[in-house]
Amino acid sequence: MNRLNTLGMWDIAGLALLIILAMVASVALYRGMQRPRLRLTHDSERGWVARPRDIVQYVVAIPFLVTGWVLWLTVILLIAVNDLDGSRMLEVACAVVLATRVLAHLSHEHANQLAKSVPLTLVTLVLISGSLRDPGAIATALDQLTKTSLTRPAMVLIVGADLIITLIWYWVGVRWWADRGGRGIPGRLAPEHSIPQAESPS
Secondary structure, three states: OOOOOOOOHHHHHHHHHHHHHHHHHHHHHHHHHOOOOOOOEEEOOOEEEOOHHHHHHHHHHHHHHHHHHHHHHHHHHHHEOOOOOHHHHHHHHHHHHHHHHHHHOOOHHHHHHHHHHHHHHHHHHHHHHOOEOOHHHHHHHHHHHHOOOOOHHHHHHHHHHHHHHHHHHHHHHHHHHHHHOOOOOOOOOOOOOOOOOOOOOO
């Protein structure tokens, strides 16, 4: 006589909690990547401008943000079943971050699609279908990762590209294009960057 498998309340609740945490982390990851990171302030005379403190904040924060994005994508690739070895995982993670950051300053739609497709697809694959690497494969890939390092030019490329594209975006897309009546700002502004509404006459 076949014995029925039973699912307990905590089995379901535990998986639901894991899905929630993984999705919150993934959404935070792709939403952070898909938009320009330089904060702008609207000035009634000069239009959109970046204040000195916001420029400093961006320059200081972006290396840590890029590192975090690459690390999170690498971890997802590490635990999900795929044919990538350790060095290839790091290469793919860096390439996805770099491509997303460039698109973030050109087209919000394209950056959004790229930024969310990889992490959300992999997280869904891991959590729903249980497509996890076995411990031995993870250990092998992790060993390959520890033996892989980015060259100095590669590190400069990943962080420097963000700095350069942000500089171009600010002076061409914000200060020149938008100030001359261009249709919106490339990459779309973050939610907090909304043009102040004029007060209606009383």
